[in-house]
Amino acid sequence: MFNIVLVAPEIPQNTGNIGRLCVSTDTRLHLIKPLGFSLEDKYLKRSGMDYWQHLDLHIYEDWSNFITEAKPERMYFLSTKGSKCFWDVHYEDGDFLVFGNEGHGLPVEFYQRYADQLITIPMPGKFHRSFNLANSAAIALFEALRQTGV
Numbered sequence: 001m002f003n004i005v006l007v008a009p010e011i012p013q014n015t016g017n018i019g020r021l022c023v024s025t026d027t028r029l030h031l032i033k034p035l036g037f038s039l040e041d042k043y044l045k046r047s048g049m050d051y052w053q054h055l056d057l058h059i060y061e062d063w064s065n066f067i068t069e070a071k072p073e074r075m076y077f078l079s080t081k082g083s084k085c086f087w088d089v090h091y092e093d094g095d096f097l098v099f100g101n102e103g104h105g106l107p108v109e110f111y112q113r114y115a116d117q118l119i120t121i122p123m124p125g126k127f128h129r130s131f132n133l134a135n136s137a138a139i140a141l142f143e144a145l146r147q148t149g150v
């Protein structure tokens with residue numbers, strides 16, 4: 001089972017869509033507070049649809065709490081600031097794919113602390129900032145699933 005981690009997500013529709021993705025792929029979703037929305041948000045529920053009740057969801061007060069409780073062994077941090085391509089990683093069952101929020105990405109200190117684990121999804125177009133969070137989670141997760149033969 002893979003793990004998707006959202007650090008301080010801001011847009012309920014993205015989190016709802018990622019929740020659906022997780023249910024459909026038997027992936028665990030970890031949310032790190034603060035959340036930019038309520039878990040009762042109508043947009044979260046609409047995008048998560050009836051999948052949300054089946055979601056393996058874990059919520060943490062902060063990053064430290066997540067590290068202590070989830071005890072992740074292998075983490076990859078997806079960012080436009082990564083230099084290693086996401087498909088050059090050898091994924092293993094149980095890996096954690098960590099994403100920052102829609103407005104600011106990962107916390108600034110992560111870029112140094114986890115520099116060796118920063119990976120990126122290439123965007124060859126001329127005009128880009130980053131992919132939508134839900135799309136990025138799907139792209140990265142399906143590469144990990146492809147590699148592990150799921």
